Amino acid sequence: MVDAVLFEFLHTEMVAELWAHDSDLDPGPGGQKTSLLVLEGMGFRVGQALGERLPREMLAFREELDVLKFLCKDLWGAVFQKQMDSLRTNHQGTYVLQDSSFPLLVRMGSGLQYLEEAPKFLAFTCGLLRGTLSTLGIKSLVTASVAALPACKFQVVIQRS
Amino acid sequence: MSRQANRGTESKKMSSELFTLTYGALVTQLCKDYENDEDVNKQLDKMGYNIGVRLIEDFLARSNVGKCHDFRETADVIAKVAFKMYLGITPSITNWSPAGDEFSLILENNPLVDFVELPDNHSSLIYSNLLCGVLRGALEMVQMAVEAKFVQDILKGDGVTEIRMRFIRRIEDNLPVGEE
Numbered sequence: 001m002v003d004a005v006l007f008e009f010l011h012t013e014m015v016a017e018l019w020a021h022d023s024d025l026d027p028g029p030g031g032q033k034t035s036l037l038v039l040e041g042m043g044f045r046v047g048q049a050l051g052e053r054l055p056r057e058m059l060a061f062r063e064e065l066d067v068l069k070f071l072c073k074d075l076w077g078a079v080f081q082k083q084m085d086s087l088r089t090n091h092q093g094t095y096v097l098q099d100s101s102f103p104l105l106v107r108m109g110s111g112l113q114y115l116e117e118a119p120k121f122l123a124f125t126c127g128l129l130r131g132t133l134s135t136l137g138i139k140s141l142v143t144a145s146v147a148a149l150p151a152c153k154f155q156v157v158i159q160r161s
Numbered sequence: 162m163s164r165q166a167n168r169g170t171e172s173k174k175m176s177s178e179l180f181t182l183t184y185g186a187l188v189t190q191l192c193k194d195y196e197n198d199e200d201v202n203k204q205l206d207k208m209g210y211n212i213g214v215r216l217i218e219d220f221l222a223r224s225n226v227g228k229c230h231d232f233r234e235t236a237d238v239i240a241k242v243a244f245k246m247y248l249g250i251t252p253s254i255t256n257w258s259p260a261g262d263e264f265s266l267i268l269e270n271n272p273l274v275d276f277v278e279l280p281d282n283h284s285s286l287i288y289s290n291l292l293c294g295v296l297r298g299a300l301e302m303v304q305m306a307v308e309a310k311f312v313q314d315i316l317k318g319d320g321v322t323e324i325r326m327r328f329i330r331r332i333e334d335n336l337p338v339g340e341e
Binding site: 001002003004005006007009010011013014016017018021038042045046049050053054055074075077078079081124 | 190248
């Protein structure tokens with residue numbers, strides 16, 4: 001089994017590499033946007049693949065809320081060795097997942113200092129959530145926001161056709 | 162009780178697969194970003210190096226290994242402690258050079274390549290090249306300049322995966338003039 005810490009190291013290096021590469025190609029906001037999209041897309045594909053590999057028994061969900069709880073407990077536990085701190089919903093398809101100490105932000109310090117950098121470190125995870133949800137039959141939009149490091153919120157909005 | 166145990170194993174499996182899948186997504190993205198396999202190989206090595214120079218701290222903090230006195234001890238620590246801790250495998254150490262400055266790590270299986278097949282147009286791609294960079298970066302931080310490279314690869318049809326490690330030189334600390 002691969003040690004969990006390797007993902008964090010790999011993720012940090014991935015963000016740095018993609019950021020540098022896309023900034024070389026387009027130094028303005030366009031390059032930054034590309035990087036975020038690329039990271040989100042990678043997270044999405046990984047989330048889909050992860051979802052496909054889960055055993056069927058684990059996926060016997062009765063309702064949408066159960067799926068979100070699964071993300072907060074099992075997925076977060078597997079990926080970050082902790083559970084999401086809180087899950088809120090308006091019961092109309094919007095969920096807010098709160099992590100008071102998001103591991104991919106922890107190394108960046110705390111407070112307001114690196115606020116501008118934070119989105120880079122959240123994009124992959126947003127994609128991961130969106131991808132896992134997709135495999136579980138749920139189409140969504142996932143965004144993240146940071147008020148002060150290392151706390152962050154992931155907002156999941158279910159897309160109904 | 163057994164449901165809890167299943168959850169724990171499932172969690173570790175997910176965590177392990179997450180890394181493998183993420184690595185795969187990275188290699189795929191690099192193949193899109195760079196025109197040829199050689200450039201991808203270089204990027205993987207560079208990224209691995211950057212990871213290695215930080216991973217060594219994590220390793221030293223968690224493993225309690227003392228200073229290695231020679232390259233043979235280093236080989237043992239790499240194979241039996243480091244690979245086991247981070248990748249859950251224990252490569253065997255073979256093919257020592259007569260001078261004791263080169264050896265091979267033989268990996269029967271490689272977690273990085275689970276679920277992977279190399280497409281035909283990437284025959285020069287060294288898929289797991291990140292590992293070579295990690296080894297190089299980590300060892301540099303403990304004062305050893307080494308070269309690491311894949312000489313056999315299961316992904317390319319070889320029977321095993323073999324990494325050749327070569328000791329180049331010890332990196333001396335730079336002491337200010339006048340101090341011992």
